[in-house]
Amino acid sequence: MAHPAQKQDPLEARLAAHAMPEGAAWAREAREDALSRLRAMGGLPGKRDEYWKFTDPTTLNLPEPPRAQCFATDESAPFSEIDRLRIVFVDGVFDAEASDDLALEGVEIERLSDAQARDIHWARDAYGVLETRGQTPVARAHAALNTALAQDGVVIRVTGRPSKPINLTYLHKSEVSDAILHHLVKVEPGAEVTILENGPAAARFSKVMEVEVADDARFHHIRLQGRDHERRAATHMFARLGARSSYKSFTMTVNGVLTRNEQVVEFTGNEAIAHIAGAALGDGKDAPFHHDDTVFVTHDATDCESRQVFKKVVRNGAEGVFQGKILVKKDAQRTDGYQLSQALLLDDNASFQAKPELEIYADDVQCSHGSTTGAIDEEALFYLRSRGVPEDEATDLLVLAFLAEAIDEIEDESLRADILTRLQAWLDRHRG
Amino acid sequence: MLEIKNLHVSLEEEDKAILKGVDLTVEAGKVHAIMGPNGSGKSTLSYVLSGRDGYVVTDGSVALKGEDLLEMEPEERAAAGLFLAFQYPVEIPGVGNMTFLRTAVNAQRKARGQEEMSATDFLKEIRAKAKELKIDAEMLKRPVNVGFSGGEKKRNEILQMAMLEPAMCILDETDSGLDVDAMKLVADGVNALRSEGRGFLVITHYQRLLNHIKPDVVHIMSDGRIVKSGGPELALEVEENGYADILAEVA
Secondary structure, eight states, X not given: OOOGGGGGOHHHHHHHHSOOOOOOHHHHHHHHHHHHHHHHTXXXXXXXXXXXXXXXXXXXXXXXXXXXXXXXXXSOOTTTTSOOEEEEEETTEEOTTTXXXXXXXXXXXXXXXXXXXXXXXXXXXXXXXXXXXXXXXXXXXXXXXXXXXXXXXXXXXXXXXOSSOEEEEEEOOOTTOEEEEEEEEEEOTTOEEEEEEESOOSSEEEEEEEEEEOTTOEEEEXXXXXXXXXXXXXXXXXXXXXXXXXXXXXXXXXXXXXXXXXXXXXXOSTTXXXXXXXXXXXXXXXXXXXXXXXXXXXXXXXXXXXXXXXXXXXETXXXXXXXXXXXXXXXXXXXXXXXXXXXXXXXXXXXXEEEEEEEEOOSSOEEEXXXXXXXXXXXXXXXXXXXXOXXXXXXXXXXXXXXXXXXXXXXXXHHHHHHHHHHHHHHHHTOO | OEEEEEEEEEETTTOOEEEEEEEEEEOTTOEEEEEOOTTSSHHHHHHHHHTOTTEEEEEEEEEETTEEGGGSOHHHHHHTTEEEEXXXXXXXXXXXXXXXXXXHHHHHHHHTTOOXXXXXXXXXHHHHHHXXXXXXXXHHHSEETTTOOHHHHHHHHHHHHHXXXXXXXXXEXXXXXXXXXXXXXXXHHHHHHOOTTOEEEEEESSSXXXXXXXXXXXXXXXXXXXXXXXXXXXXXXXXXXXXXXXXXXXX
C-alpha cells in the first residue's frame, strides 16, 4: 500500500522524474548503492538542514527545474584562443559532432555510458567511491543523487602528459533542461592534466567530478561558470591526493540565480598540495544572484599544504556564501593550512555570509583562516579619481585588485589574461 | 591660472567653518607658497581644490583657467589640469603602479579628446622620468605605494605629476617625512617641471623646502584666511622668528 507521506517526499518525486540509466551489473549496483546512501541520510536537504543554512535547496530538490532563459552573446567562447581538446555537452547530453576526436596521447577519454556498459573497466573501482568517502562527516545528498541518476559524463584516465588541456563545454539550449553529469578523472602516478570547464549547462545542472590524483601526479582545473541569469547549479568535486601530488582548482562565477559549488579534498599521501580558489561576481539588478562556495579539506597525511582563496563581489541584493573547513587529523603533522574568504559589497543591499571552520587534532601544524566583508576603499577611490580616472573605471580597478589574489592562483598566464578580459567585460556590462 | 575668491568652507559633518574667506591668485609660470601654523586650513584648501568629499563650500568661487572648478568631479578637475601631490599618498594593494599611471594618463587624454598613449610610448616616457627621480623599475611594478618608504611615496607623487603634466600643481606638505637628500630629489623633480605655462602652489609648514623650490610669492595663512603676502623674504622671516610675531603684527 502506498504511504500517503511519500507524495510529499521531495526525493521520491525527484526520482520519479528520472530513469536510472542502464549499464553493466557493477554500474547498476553503484547507482543502487548511491540511492540507499541517499535514503539512509534522510533524503534531500531541507531548509532547516544546518549545512544549507545560507542557501535554500528547494529549487534543487523540485522534480522539474524552474525555467531558465538561454542568454545570447556575441562574446567569443571561453578558452577559444587556446589549443584544447573540446568535449561538448548540450543540456547535459554529449554532442559527438560538436566535440573533438577523443583520442589524445597520454590520456584515455570515454563517455561514461560506454565505460559503464562494459563488465571490466577501471571506472568500476572509481565510480561513486570518492563521493561515498565525501559523505562523512557531512552528508551531501545532491552528490549521492547525482551518482544514482547521472545521465552522461566522461571518464578520463591520464597516463602521461597530454599536449593540451581537456575542455568540457556545457551548452544550454533548452529553458527546461535538467542536466545530471558525472565525470571521473584518474591521474596516474607522475601524470599531469589540465581540465577546463565552461558554460551555463542547463536550466538546472547537477555535476559531480571525482578526481583521483596518484602519487607525484598533477591536476589543474579552471572553470568558468556563468552567463545565464536564471540557471541553477549544484556541483561537487571530490578529490583524493596521493603523495607529492598537486591539485589546483580555480572557478570564476558570474550571474546565476543559484550556484552551490562544493569541493571535498582529502590528503592521503604525504607532501601533497591543494590550492582551491574562486572568484564570483554578482549583480542582482537583472536577476537574483546567489553563490555558495562550500569547501571541506581533510588532512590525513603529513607535510601537506592546503590553500583556499575565495573572493566575491556583490551588489544590488546579490548574495555570497562561504562555508569552509579544514580538518587536520591526529597524525597529519606539519600541515600547512590556509583559508581566506572575502567579500566586497558594492552597496548596502548586497550580503555575504561566511562560516570558516578549523578542526585540528595534530599538535604540530600551521593553520590560519580569515574572513572579511568590506566596501570599496573611499580613500583609494578618491586618490584614483584625483589622478583623472573616472569613478566607474576607478571602481573597476579596485574590484580587479580585490579579486587579484584569487586570480593569481591561475598559473597559466594566457588563461589568466583571458579570464581578466572576461572579468573586465562583465564589469563594463554592469556599470553603476 | 588659479583664481580663488572669498572662499568659505565648512566641514560637512559638524558645521564647523575652516576656511573663512580665502583670496588667492596663482599666475601661470609662478610658484606661490602657503605657510602657516597647524590647523590654519592649509591642507583643507588643497582638499577642497581637489574635490574631496566631506567639505561644503558656503561662499566664494574657484576658477581654473577661467572654468568653475567647484562644479567639477575630481576626475574632471584632473583632466582640466589640476594636480594635488598628497601629504599622505594612498596605498592601493593589487593595483600595479604602472597600470595605475597608464590608466590615469589615458583617462585624462580621453577626457581632453586626445588620442590614448601607446604602451610603447608610455613605457619609454615613464622609464626616462622614473630614472630622473631615482625610481627603479621594481618600484614601478609594485602595487601603488604599498611598502614604499615615506621618501618613495613622495617621489612617486612627483613621478605622477611629471607623467600627467598638469597646468596647476598643488603640493601639500610634500616635505613632511623627508630627509635632506630625499627633499632635494623631490625639489629637483618639481623644479624640472617649472615652466611658463604652469602654476604651482606649495603648501608647507617649514621654510626649508622653499630653499630648494624658490617661490615667487609667499602667503601666510592663519585661521582660515591669508593674513599676509610677500616675497621669498617672508618665508625667511618665519624661519627666524616663527609664526607668532607675524600673526601678532597682523592681528
